[in-house]
Structure formats: C-alpha cells, structure tokens
Amino acid sequence: MTILVLGATGATGRLLVQYLLERSKHVRIIVRSKEALPKDLLAHDNLSVTEASLLDLSDAAITEQVTGCDAIVSCLGHNMTFKGMFLPPRRLVTDATRRLCEAAAAVKPATPIRFVLMNTSGNSNRDLDEPLSSAQKIVLALIRTLVPPHADNEAAADYLRTEIGQQDAAIEWTAVRPDGLIDAPEATPFEVHPSPIRSAIFDAGQTSRMNVASFMGDLVIEDDIWAQWKGQMPVIYNVED
Template sequence: MTSLVVGASGATGKLLVEQLLLRGDRVRAIVRSSNKIPPSLLEHPLLSVIEARISDATDEDIAEYVDGCDAVVSCLGHNLTLRGIFGHPRQLVTRAVQRLSEAAMKKGASKPTKFVLMNTAGNSNRDLDERISFAEQCVLTLLRRAVPPHLDNELAAEYLRTAIAQNHSSIQWVVVRPDTLTDEADVSDYHPHASPTRSAIFNAGKTSRINVAHFMAELISNEDSWNRWKGQMPVIYNA
C-alpha cells in the first residue's frame, strides 16, 4: 500500500504519516518544508518527501504525485493567521481535492483509489438528515460568509459527495469529521459516528489529532474499516 499525504507537515498530517509507517505502508508526503518533519521520520526507508506547495503545482506535477498511489489523503488546512484565513487561495482545500481526484481518475489503476479528506464536524453530510437548531444554522451561515476556510471545507466535501458520488469506478472516498481538535501523546479510545451526536457550535466534543490520524490510517490499511465507512462522513469523538 502506498499513500500520498498532502499537508503532511501539519499537526495532524505528521501524525498520520507516522501511523501509516507504523503499519508498514509506503508514504509519499508533500510538505512545504522538510524541516517540519521530525528527523526520525525523514530517515524512514518507506517515506519519500516532496517539498512543494500543492497550490503552485502544475497538472503534470499533480499527476506525478498521484501516480502509483493506492490512497490519497488531504490534511490540508489554512494557516491560522489573518493572511491564512482571509488571503488567497481561499479555496485551497477544494481546489486541491478536485485536482488530486482528477489525476487519480486519469491514472488508470486496476482498482479505485481511496481518497480520505480531513474535514470538520461543523460541516453537515447532506446525504443524511442531519438536523441542527435555528441558532446553529445562523452561526454557520455567518461562518460561511465571514470565515473563508469554513466554506472551503464545505465545498471540498461537497465535491466528493456530489461530483465523485457513491459509485465512481476510479475513486472511493471518506470525509473524516473531527470535532474540537486537541493534542495528546498517545492514541486513546474514540468513537466514529455516521452523524454528529452533539452540536459542533454549542456543545462541541473533543477529538485528539492522534486519534484522527489513527482512524484515517485504519481506513487506508484495513479493508473492513474502509468498507464500513466509504462514501460517508464519519464524525470522530474521543471516548
């Protein structure tokens, strides 16, 4: 199994790379700078690191990144700075998901490429009847208009849900929705749910980044997990 991890130098991306390597998978990691990858990982024989900005990559570059990969994982996110939140590209995640998916569709693999998108519990799965309160609807409407990264997360998931959909011959997908992210040293008990069991706005749960990384690695490496969640948008909470 070979996985392409985009956003591999981020707080969750680094943990995902480590989890995949622990399972004996090959990892192709795209990072802005290899200095953000722990030296112990850089020396791993199953890891290859590509220093690049995915938003600056040509179509030929994207095709080369995806070629030979069984799975593609996006842990991309906007930097939590004024420029990162309100600057361009405002659809960083959406555009990356579209271009990576298009490259996966063209590579002619014998079986579908697995695509895993890290998203947020604040985004609804519109394939399901995920009802939220009027107050939460108001807050989310404000977030869409005032905070570009939130809309970017929604559009990225919608692309997989509607453009790729459920029965594509070249791509299968899972959108992973953690709630409030926390930093923990070790994997702990956690529970995936098909839909939120609490309000992401008014009663948010917690999800450690390492648990998110563990769950995404399980999806990629464990066929039972993949078959359970493919085409869905599971929400992850710490136990």
C-alpha cells in the first residue's frame, strides 16, 4: 500500500508518517524542507520525499504524485502566526484538497483512492442535523469572519461533501474532526462519534495528536474501519479517566 501524506512536518503529520512506516506501508510526502523531519524518518527505505510547496506544483506534477497511491491523507494547516493566518495562501487546505481530488480523477484509479482530511470539531457536518446553540452559532460566525483558517477548514470539508459526494469514481473520503488537540507520548484509548457529543466552543474535550494519527492511519489501512466511516466526518475524543 502506498499513501501520500501532506503536512508531514506538522505535529500530527509526522506522527502519522511514523505510524504508517511502522506498519510497513510505503509513504510519499511533499514538504517545503526535509530538514524539518527527524533523520530516522528520512532514512527509512519506505519513505519517498519531494521538496516543494504543493500549491506551486503543476497539475501534471501533482498527478504524478497521486499515481500509484491507494490513499491520500491531508494534515495540512495554517501556521498560527499573522502571516500564516492572514496572508496567502488563505485557502491552502481547500485548494490542496481540490487539486489532489482532480489529480485522482486524472489518474482514473481502478478502485477509488481513500482521501482523509484532518479537520476540526468546530466545523459542522452539514449533511447531518447537528444541533448548535444560538451562542455557539454566534461565536462560530465571528470565528469564520475573523479567523481565515477556520473558513478554509469548512470549505475543504464542504468541497468533499458537495463536489466529491458519495458516489465519486476516483475518490472516497473521510474528514476527521478532533476536539481540542494535545500532545501525548503514546496512543491511549479514544472514542469516535458521527457528530460532536459536546460543544467544541463551550465544553471542548481533548484529543491527542497521537490518537488522531492512529485513527487516520487505521482508516486508510483497515478496510472495516474505512467502510464504517467513509463519506462521514467522525469526531474523535480521548477516553476520559
């Protein structure tokens, strides 16, 4: 199995790459600088590295990256700096999702490529009737207006829901929504729900990056887990003691 991972130098992305390599999968990554990765990962025989900005690549180059892949996982996100939040590319996640899906269509795979998008519990799945309090709706509207990365995350998931949908010949997708992200030294028990079970704004839970990496890795590796969650936006929480 060959998996293309975007955002591999990020806090969750590098954990995902390690998780997949430990399970003897072939991993391709596109990174601005490979120096941001640990040397032991770079030396792994099953890792292929392309140094580039994804959105600067031509359509043909992205199609070449997608060719031969069984799955694509996007852990892309904006740096939480002024430049990362308010300067171009303001639609990093959405544009990357669109171009990767278009590349998958160009490849015309025999079976659909699995696409996993790392998203956020603050984004509602508008395919479902997920209840939001009036106060939460107001806060989310403000965040959507004032924090461009949130609007980008919403648009990326909406692209998968509305443009790719449930019957695409080239792509099957899942958008994983962790709650409040934390670091942890190892994976711990976690639970996955079709929709949030608590308010992402006023009663946020915790989700370790290690658990997110484990779940996303299992999604692309394990057929039964994929069958359970494809075409959905599962929310993942750490199991509380």
